[in-house]
Amino acid sequence: REIIRITTVNTIPLTIVPLDISHHPDLECTPERLDRLTKSLRERGAYTIAEVVRTLVDSEATYFQFYTGQNYGRYDQQPPQAPRTFAGPPIHDLTAVMVARYPELFIIAQKQVKVTMTGPEAGAIGEAQNHMNPDGNARVVIGLSHLGAADLYWERVADALATTYR
Secondary structure (H helix, E strand, O other): OHHHHHHHHOOOOOEEOOHHHHOOHHHOOOHHHHHHHHHHHHHOOOHHHHHHHHHHHOOOOHHHHHHHOOOOOEEOOOOOOOEEOOOOOOOHHHHHHHHHHOHHHEEEEEEEEEEOOOOOOOOOEEEOOOOOOOOEEEEEEEEEOOOOHHHHHHHHHHHHHHHHOO
16 A cells, blocks of 8 residues: 555556456467467577477466366456456566556556455455545556557567567
């Protein structure tokens, strides 16, 4: 709650990237996307990072199996609350970095936010509903900016990894 207050009072921009953004089907690291990404990295001479990425998220990796396995079902926020399976794992930290580096790929809205202070979800930050007393304001990523944004996202992931880890 303190960070929300400090950033609001001092007009420091705070951007929240909810996990639902990295759960977007176009941002999942599917086997096909992983193949394109690692191929692009190898073509640019970034062999080591291509192998690291493949090891972490390919179909044999625990992370991939966790998200695509039968025991994992994420319930969508919208009715009818059906379980949703993944075609590949979301990469949460990567999505947060991409929002910081390429905000034009995302829809970012100014929202009033509330921090949960007690219970099992203590520390969770969410959008303040009308009946709540908000703790402050934040920029919240709410989606991809346009139809081709996901393709640009993956191209820029390859660019960033290749130039950083070559």
